[in-house]
Amino acid sequence: MEKQVGEKFVSVIQNFSFVNSEKCYSDPFAIRGFKWRLLAECDLVVLHLYMCITDCPPFPSEAVKVRLTIVNQLCEYRSILKESDHWFDEKSPTWGCAIPTQILEEDGGFLVNGDLKIVAEDRVRLIFERHPEAAVEFRAKNQHLRTTYIIFLLSLIETLYQPLQELSSEDLVEADIALTYLKDAGFKVDWLENKLDLLKARKEKEKACEVRVQEMEVQLHDLKHKFEIEKAELVVCN
Structure with a gap:
């Protein structure tokens, strides 16, 4: 059936x-x-x-x-x-x-x-129907080499379309290297380059937010410490 x-x-x-x-x-x-x-x-x-x-x-x-x-x-x-x-x-x-x-x-x-x-x-x-220009200038004739490049392309796509929280800064650096490798081989992958640029910007914003949160946690800790000191002094004064 x-x-x-x-x-x-x-x-x-x-x-x-x-x-x-x-x-x-x-x-x-x-x-x-x-x-x-x-x-x-x-x-x-x-x-x-x-x-x-x-x-x-x-x-x-x-x-x-x-x-x-x-x-x-x-x-x-x-x-x-x-x-x-x-x-x-x-x-x-x-x-x-x-x-x-x-x-x-x-x-x-x-x-x-x-x-x-x-x-x-x-x-x-x-992939090639959505981006028909991607492999127009890719001219490798060896079957195993062509397959290797396609696998490489698919792996890069799967990497870039993971949730941002699953991608490290090192992953994005490696993706940038892989993108250059594919472009040098003749692939037109502007849409992946745009995707990578977007991920880099979002990752930088994420890192900046993490830094601000850490700073606020330190400030909150200091405020709590000062609060406890002031509270103790108030008890002594009474």
């Missing part, structure tokens, strides 16, 4: 068993113009999941952020997420991951009434 919701594909494999070694394929589905299939199979110890480009592709022209979620149907926050950046081509049309069946069996929420629920999605194309 399959269902597509936007750029997510949900597959429910019915009558699945962790001791069944048969291959279970989903129906073909399309995400961002490319056709895919999911494959699930067990070897008694490990559940193998694969996301495969179907026959007669064109292949994506950049690394794809592949994400597979094995859904815990009783407690969704316990779902298992596996993701990777993969460059699909004729030599490597499939990306897969493996999960020990012991983990899935012990929890009890992954296989409910024989149903195994898997969600597939990809994210990288959305």
